Amino acid sequence: MAWWKAWIEQEGIAVKGSPHFNPDPDAETLYKAMKGIGGISPLLSHQAAAFPFPIPSPHWGCCVLTLCTPAGTNEQAIIDVLTKRSNAQRQQIAKSFKAQFGKDLTETLKSELSGKFERLIVALMYPPYRYEAKELHDAMKGLGTKEGVIIEILASRTKNQLREIMKAYEEDYGSSLEEDIQADTSGYLERILVCLLQGSRDDVTSFVDPGLALQDAQDLYAAGEKICGTDEMKFITILCTRSATHLLRVFEEYKKIANKSIEDSIKSETHGSLEEAMLTVVKCTRNLHRYFAERLYYAMKGAGTCDGILIRNIVSRSEIDLNLIKCQFKEMYGKTLSSVITEDTSGDYKDALLSLVGSDP
Numbered sequence: 001m002a003w004w005k006a007w008i009e010q011e012g013i014a015v016k017g018s019p020h021f022n023p024d025p026d027a028e029t030l031y032k033a034m035k036g037i038g039g040i041s042p043l044l045s046h047q048a049a050a051f052p053f054p055i056p057s058p059h060w061g062c063c064v065l066t067l068c069t070p071a072g073t074n075e076q077a078i079i080d081v082l083t084k085r086s087n088a089q090r091q092q093i094a095k096s097f098k099a100q101f102g103k104d105l106t107e108t109l110k111s112e113l114s115g116k117f118e119r120l121i122v123a124l125m126y127p128p129y130r131y132e133a134k135e136l137h138d139a140m141k142g143l144g145t146k147e148g149v150i151i152e153i154l155a156s157r158t159k160n161q162l163r164e165i166m167k168a169y170e171e172d173y174g175s176s177l178e179e180d181i182q183a184d185t186s187g188y189l190e191r192i193l194v195c196l197l198q199g200s201r202d203d204v205t206s207f208v209d210p211g212l213a214l215q216d217a218q219d220l221y222a223a224g225e226k227i228c229g230t231d232e233m234k235f236i237t238i239l240c241t242r243s244a245t246h247l248l249r250v251f252e253e254y255k256k257i258a259n260k261s262i263e264d265s266i267k268s269e270t271h272g273s274l275e276e277a278m279l280t281v282v283k284c285t286r287n288l289h290r291y292f293a294e295r296l297y298y299a300m301k302g303a304g305t306c307d308g309i310l311i312r313n314i315v316s317r318s319e320i321d322l323n324l325i326k327c328q329f330k331e332m333y334g335k336t337l338s339s340v341i342t343e344d345t346s347g348d349y350k351d352a353l354l355s356l357v358g359s360d361p
Helices: 003-011 023-033 042-050 075-082 087-101 105-112 115-125 128-140 147-156 159-173 177-184 187-197 210-223 232-241 244-258 262-269 272-286 288-300 307-317 322-333 337-344 347-357
Strands: none
Touching (some): 023 075, 075 087, 075 115, 087 105, 087 115, 115 307, 115 347, 128 159, 128 177, 128 307, 147 187, 147 272, 147 288, 187 232, 187 272, 210 244, 232 244, 244 262, 244 272, 262 272, 272 288, 288 322, 288 337, 307 347, 322 347, 337 347
16 A cells, blocks of 8 residues: 555544543543433432432531432533544443443443434444444335445445445344345345445456456447447446446546446436446445535435434544545535534534534545
């Protein structure tokens, strides 16, 4: 890896964790931040409920007024700790919390928090691949399937990332991710998702065979614009099995042949979730950071907020390339990601998101 590439990737990380990290005081801070459990014993809580008046000090010579109403949850303390620690550090905090207080940190957070803020904080507590496995599982459980979630994750992750997600999925849910996708989708959408899951297109190389790129462009044209109907499998095969550098050359050659972009051809030749899946592969191939900036923008554009998209993409990219996505966001929309979050969200949820996003580019 070239030094400049490593530097750029390091610059992309928005949440880098604490340089002088110690999980024990962080765990204690979180314990005390929870409603009543850090500041009043169970016995004292029982006494408070039975006798709603000051409890005398055991030193009979003086009267100490001890308030018996438990303090509310200190959400800001939770934000300050969990959004400023790396995921690896959060896992250590959870272990320390269990060792010190005999409680599961994630379950305690669930019991103390609610709504979108709870959803965001709990997302931070999952190890990265387990979180993405959970998002995929949730997208397929129950009635209906959230194809957009599956497409986003499978089209934007690397071969190694997909391998770890599949492993986490099987460990947590006892089934194969590939088999569950096959059971929950059908037709060409099923085929492109399963093909993406193989990670074949992640074989990145600086070498591109111009002849093969031209042949692929001609094959794509022959499979779509040149004929009545569409050979969807030809599109799927090329988009899902070629490296990103190769596909970029294919897209150039295709435009020369068809006099239109590959995106325009996909829009005219396909529809629905298959169209979305193909366009997502093209967008991630052209500029991954631009793709995520667009996802974040449209999650907050118009009436209502798609909080699932907002939370998933900020949490999952915070230790990878969120800073680079922020720069792309500002370039594309003329405003900062944090300013749009401020306009579109509120309360502790907003504060936690802004803390994760960090300073403006």
